[in-house]
Amino acid sequence: MTELREGLVIASYGRHYQVESGDAQYECVTRGRQSDVACGDKVKLKLTSPNQGVIETVMPRTSLLHRSVAHRSKLIAANVDLTVIVVAPVPSYYDLLVNRCLIAAEAAGIEAVICLNKSDLGELADLAYQQLSAYITLGCPVVRVSAHHDVTALLPYLRGKISAFVGQSGMGKSSLINALIPAADSVTGDISVALDSGKHTTTSAKMYQLDATSRLIDSPGMQAFGLNHVKADELDQLFIEFRPYIGHCRFSNCKHTHEPGCAVLTAHQAGKISDTRLAAYQDILKSLIGK
Ligand SMILES: Nc1nc2c(ncn2[C@@H]2O[C@H](COP(=O)(O)OP(=O)(O)OP(=O)(O)O)[C@@H](O)[C@H]2O)c(=O)[nH]1
Ligand SMILES: [Mg+2]
Ligand SMILES: [Zn+2]
Incomplete structure (x- = not known):
């Protein structure tokens, strides 16, 4: 049995990956149908030929x-x-x-x-x-x-x-x-x-x-950036300038779209939050709630 070696994924082509390990590079696939490997991942691979291998493990990610x-x-x-x-x-x-x-x-x-x-x-x-x-x-x-x-x-x-x-x-x-x-x-x-x-x-x-x-x-150019992995009720926290107002709305479950007594909408009216950012927030929220 060949031993596992550590490598860095330097390119991802669909289900094929280029992995750098030491001074060499290997064309790799994943075991079975696993496809959650990304460029930048640290992995353990098993060589199957002098320049090919199989990714056995993806190491924990920092991001x-x-x-x-x-x-x-x-x-x-x-x-x-x-x-x-x-x-x-x-x-x-x-x-x-x-x-x-x-x-x-x-x-x-x-x-x-x-x-x-x-x-x-x-x-x-x-x-x-x-x-x-x-x-x-x-x-x-x-x-x-x-x-x-x-x-x-x-x-x-x-x-x-x-x-x-x-x-x-x-x-x-x-x-x-x-x-x-x-x-x-x-x-x-x-x-x-x-x-x-x-x-x-x-x-x-x-x-x-x-x-x-x-x-x-x-990375490949994108036309859209889907954010389905973000939770709708945590979205407001990701808009950093909204943070001082969150928790100050009349309703504790306020979505900051039209609710009376909304601290975020009040801050927007006072010019503390821009039109663009409020529109971006509401657009993303709509896409998350509608999914
Ligand atoms: N005038 C000018 N044109 C540029 C500059 N940088 C890139 N371009 C041109 O913009 C076009 C697109 O450049 P790319 O580097 O292929 O763009 P990209 O973002 O990698 O595009 P995708 O790979 O399709 O996502 C090419 O025609 C470049 O020559 C720049 O600084 N000034
Ligand atoms: Mg490009
Ligand atoms: Zn609100």
Whole structure:
């Protein structure tokens, strides 16, 4: 019987995984129908040939970033320290998706930064930056970079961490990773100007090494970020600026949608909670209650 060796999942292609162990890499599958393995997982594998193996065990995770697609959970990456939410002025980014990414990171206990890419696009980039500045007041840094010109502003956030780059297709996640790690050679693609969208170039999560202590994970662009794994009655806590008001509503089971004496709605009317965030909260809540 061959002994088990420890490895790190550096790419996940459907039910196939690339696992790094020591100086070598192995193409791996899981035992049976188990498929809850994510890029970034630490695993134990058994070799079945000089370059192939079977994942026998997934080690306990420090964090797991995932989203729901229909009623299934889709793992994005495991053991992540930082979520880099990549947005750009072109194609247009959706605030609602940014908020869903932020809530997913908050639910998973992972730090987040918003990275505004394509800041070489002049006025459009300036406008996007102004709109994003609201997130800074929520304690989420907004970093302006251009994958085509200069990405150094992002580096201090990445050092010593495992960072997952997430966001809509065409925002430049793979371009940023290539700018940070030229050897990464992650495939990048065009955008469709007519559809104002990316073309879903990246199709699997893949991890790259920035330096001895830092790794970056590229992930496929997403159009929606399902949050079915979040409990409806815990959602308000994930909106950090709501927290001072929670527990002060007239009804203890207040959902903060229309109830009289709602402290969250009162705070919104007083300008303490933005329209965008209240709308994001209500949109997510609706999707959770309706499921
Ligand atoms: N002007 C400008 N264009 C950029 C920049 N970064 C990326 N792009 C362009 O944006 C397009 C999409 O880039 P990708 O890196 O493939 O985007 P992605 O987010 O990885 O997209 P998916 O893999 O589909 O999720 C490409 O045409 C890039 O050349 C930038 O800083 N400035
Ligand atoms: Mg990509
Ligand atoms: Zn309320």
